[in-house]
Amino acid sequence: MQTTHHPHKAAALIEQAGPGYRPLTKVVLLALRSDGRVALVRRARHPDRGQLALVGGPLGPAEWLDEAACRGASQTLGIGVGVQDLELSGLLHYRSERGAGRLCSVFATQRWSGEPRNTAPREYSEVVWADPGGPPADCRPLTHAVLNQCVAGTLYSAIAMPAATTAPADGAAAPAAENAAEAHGPGPAWGKTGPFTSSDQTSSARLDTRGTK
Template sequence: MRFEHDQRVRYRPLVHVMVLMHRDDGRVLLLRRTGKPYAAGLLAPPGGRLERDETMMGGALREVGAETGVRIAPRDLEFCHLLHHRDPRDGEGRLGVVFTAQRWSGEPANREPDRCSALVWADPARPPADCVPYTAAVLTQFCAGALASVHGWPATGGRA
């Protein structure tokens, strides 16, 4: 039996990792983006792009440490949500892997003042109006207990 080769291009989205740091009062840490990155002036959790040869957990721990100065033990990082987001700038899909942490060592501080202007503790059940749109979507879905969601795609979920 002969199979025809599938001529479609393989999908290789960028992967972003995010960490929802939860305080005892249930609030999560959001950072106000500044400078030239996407969505400057808006709030997002600590996170960023996954680098080559880096695990999702390793990238999340690296990003939260670089941005806030805290250390999270790998055992204290828990997967909580997967977001398939379509970037409004270029229409490309991105995967957002979201983790949560309730324990860390150190006090969160702004370690990247060229990329962040403020740290804000917010109620995830009521995302601030000035969140990055996909951040608000993640917080809403997380509070609903959803493990996966899409954001920014047509109602049909993309191509038919």
Template sequence: MSPLPQLRCVIDVMVLLHRDDGRVLLLRRPGGTFTDGLLAPPGGFVERGETFVDGALREVRAEVSVGIDPLDLEFCHLIHHRGPEGEDRVGIAFTAQRWSGEPRSGEPHKRTALVWADPARPPADCEPYGAAVLRQFAHGALISTDGL
């Protein structure tokens, strides 16, 4: 019996900016991507040489123009999911209840709206992967799978 091939996958990070009223921030993704025009939490993929935390802080700063002290970033969910081209991906979600600055589009040419949403009931136009993470977060689950 030959050994199974080693799993190699993209690592995604996302940050759930979590207000006192329980809502989290979503942004509308640009057209021309697999998330074309859909809402999603701020995030992206970890770049070579970055830690998960560094990637999450970079993405939230770039996408919604807020700064977060690394000590205010808390792990909240891990998801193994299938990407748009069938590839394995691992998503690491963090939450933050404190940040500096007012959330606004850091890339206005790419992002057209910011929406505060109830994570237990993601908007109908939330991209499926983000919606899955939001629902799991709302129920306190630490690990899940989606699309496998």
């Protein structure tokens, strides 16, 4: 399904905060090479230093989901991606390692300008091209969950991440560590981006899956 881009509304018309469930929304982009491998980034700072994360981060104020995916690609990989080249991959409603409710919108693309490279060296140490059907063991839990969902061709999943059991090595307080991880982000068998390789690997954190492509 190809995404549709809508122009910005005037700031005065943006919906005001009100009652209801308003979790942090994360937007990630799966940049896929012609060999089917996906770009992941290795975190250079705590929390989760040394682990592989998704390209992306929180949705900005007054920002459209597809715009956030393109921004994440530019800021993290130094590549230009047009909204017309994005493919919506899925949605995860998940509980973070410390129980906070989160949403994660996943896009994918095989089209971009420029050569992918690490353009956020303060946050990440390297770009790793991984097999989505068999990702490295040192991926963050959310990274595993997103890749598992996309390989399965599932549109929507409800997931609880494994509970955090250790404090960050630099001694940061647990809530602050979680907020930092969310702020810096992570950043299938469908459509123009081409299929992932099928895999029997499933996330032990998966609680429920509803709806398939």
